[in-house]
Amino acid sequence: MYKIPANTLFIGQKLIFVPECQSTNTLLAELATTASLPEGSVVITSSQTAGRGQRGNVWLSTTGLNLTFSILLRPSFMAAQQQFQLTIAVSLALCEFLKSLGLNETKIKWPNDILVNKKKMGGILIENSIQGDRIQQSVVGIGLNINQIEFDLATATSLKLQTNQSYDLNEVLHQLVPLIESAYLQLRSGNNNRLRTAYLQNLYGLNTLLPFETQGKRVDGIIQDIDEHGRLIIAHSSSRKAYEMKEVTFIL
């Protein structure tokens, strides 16, 4: 069903398709411990029985309609404390891809939800293995809603819902992976500042007063920045705080 992309150096040059699995992140991590998989190996499936999202959430996707895949990276050039750079690179690649299809209202909701017209089209789950102070291995899981038009959540959307067109999943994959590879190579060549600036330019809610939930309370604030650890910097009326992922949620 899926072909090896002709337009990448290493991402997807080893492509493992399984019709069904629990989670491509889990399967790829397991395979990486038992086989010598090259960097850039991809595990892709039509159906996940236990797809995983951020913050322990599940990732639901109707069989055969969307992209659900994971990429094996070995970013040992990155220090563990720089892990957010990878989030930046991958979210930007997804954002860039959707914008290339004319979806100009594509934004990244911190840390890495991909929103189109304020609805979630994609999500990223990056699971790193750290050795010493280096990232030894990274499993980058991507879920992108393509042809699904019915969702349990009113806040979800897909490419088809946004454009009224159906897409060939293999073609979408082949358009997307070179962008991910290019962003990763920029990271590898130390282009972090450019990536960070582009991430901020695409960040949902930057410089806008928004409601958030933190410690069970609603607070208003303005997103001003992200710091070097990837924490969200929010200015409140009388304070400025840096939030970890678990500490704050958006009230959409």
Ligand code: BTN
């Ligand atoms: C999120 O937004 O919460 C992240 C969702 C990540 C979903 C993808 S689908 C492919 C890979 N395998 C998983 O179990 N999760 C990721």
